[in-house]
Amino acid sequence: MLSLKRYANPDVKRAFANIVWLGLERVTQIAVAIVISGVLARYFGPDVFGKWQYANTLLLVLAPITWVCGAEILVPTIVNKPREELGTVLGSAFALRIGVSAAALLITWGGIAMGATDPLVGAMLAGLAVTMLFREPFVGVINAWLQSMTYSKPQLLASMSTAVVKALLVFLLARAAFAPASFGWLWALESAAIGAALVLYFRRQHGGKLGWHVDRALFKHFATAGTVFWLGLICMYLFLKLDRLMLERTISFADLGRYSAAQQLNENWITLALMLSQTIAPAFxxxxxxxxxxxxxxxxxxxxTAALMVAGALVLDALAGFIIGHVFGPDYAEAIGIFRWAVWLSLPAGIEAIGNLVVLKYQAKFVLLAKWLLALAVAFAVNLVAIPRLGAYGALVGLAGGYLAAACVNFYYIRFKLAS
Structure with a gap:
């Protein structure tokens, strides 16, 4: 029988409070995603909405470029370093990330200028890509500090507040019939606002000063030690968006819009597993x-995690018709079946996320890289066969195969590591 003493443990209490705030933030983000998706889907129509979703897909494929020195390197470093070295750790990570993010943004804008994408997709991506300049250098660095303390409340509050404001602005811009390309800049504004709020919070907690300094040795360490992890994360996000990248070559933008409508809602649900793993990792x-x-x-x-994912999937499966019909309207009826199958991907995704914590704990960078390379290869092979035969449902089969491959690598590594 569990004792009251266990519940009095500071780590347990802190983690529980963090999970409560995480739950509130996820509920807010899911509600906001539903509202924004519904407004944009109805305003744009399936074809333009498909282009909007494809622009977001390109952003999420490009964004991992800015994740050099990710949380898997930064959080354990903060936990293990003396408190007086915090400014040097964060300053070195920030310097590295801001340089890489600025370069990624310029390269993205250069590609758009040279016509590498559909003109409307490129115009949408131009605004969305600015988020790279704020997310990892500002939000990511300070959030790693918060994660190291198992205290994500400030970041979650900022995220919830800006999400609600963004939803209101999306509604107002749609009512005012703004051009579709204008909406991408709202996401840039949101990321800048979150970054500013977290910087102000950090300064207030440290006597009104950032106190960030760059240490050349630590800068070099972050740039080199995280390279394999970085490549692994690039492979991971390419795997997560491979379905839309391959579907774009075989179906119309309108059909891609219907598929993406279902997947956007589903991905907000799956993110719960990933954020849950991040918030409990330091303590447990x-x-x-x-x-x-x-x-x-x-x-x-x-x-x-399995119980949570199954319970959520059962509810979302049962409500799929109601959700799709009321949020997106009759033009997106084909997304109902896709959504009902897609929500069950949360189970292998959640299990994989928990197993991945052990890989990160022991800094098994080559295991991480091999795992996502395998998942990417499996998903690509399955998609080649399944998409021509099953269409959008084939892409879901590819995702399922990739998640299972990644989870198997995790289980093998856990068994090997804990046995030794």
Whole structure:
């Protein structure tokens, strides 16, 4: 029987409070995503909405370029370094990220100027791409500091507030019949606002000063130590968006818009598993040194995640017709079946996310890279066969195959690592 003493443990209390805030933020983001998707889908129509979703897909393929020195490197470094070195750690990470992000933005704008995409897709992407300049250098660095303390409340509050404001602005711009390309700049404004809020919060917590400094040795360490992880994350996000990249070559933008409508809602749900794993990692995985305790924690986390994902998928499956019909309207009826199948991807995605924590804990960078290369290869091979035969449903089969391949690598590594 669990004792009251366990519930009084500061790490447990902090993690529980963090999960509560995480849940509130996810509910807010899901509600906002539903509102924004519905407004844009009805305003744009399936064809333009498909181009909007494809522009977002391109952004999410490009964004990992800015993830050099990701949280898997930065959070454990903050946890293990003395408190007085925090400014040097964050300053070195920021300098690296802002340089890479600026370069990625310029390259993206250059590609758009040279006509590498559909003109409307490129115009939408031009505004969306500005988010790269704020998300990782500002939001990402300070959020890593918050994650190291298992205290994400400031970031979650900023995210919830700006999401609501963004939804209101999307509605107003649609009512005013603004051009579709204008909407991308709202996402840039949102990322800038979150970054500014977190910088102000950090300064207030540190006597009104950032106190960030660049250390050449640490800068070089972040640039080199995270390279394999960085490549792994690029492969991961390419895997996650491979379905839309391959579908764009075989179906119309209107059909892509219907598929993306279902997947956008589903991805907000799946993100819950990823954020859940990030918020509990420091207390229940990263700081646990005994193999037996880590094994017990993992069993509980796997069970909790599986139960949560199954329960959520059952509800979303049952409400698929209601959600798609009321949010997107009759032009998106074909998305109902896609959504009903897509929500079940949350189960393998959640299990993979928990298993991935052990890979990150032991900094198994080559395992991470090999895992997502395998998932990408499996999804690509399955898509080549399944998409011509099953259309959009074939892309879901490819995602499922990739997630299962990644989860199998995690389980093999966990068994190997904990046994040794």
């Amino acid at each position: 995985v990263y700081r646990v040194q005994q193999a037996a305790q880590l094994r017990r924690n993992l069993v509980r986390l796997f069970a909790m």
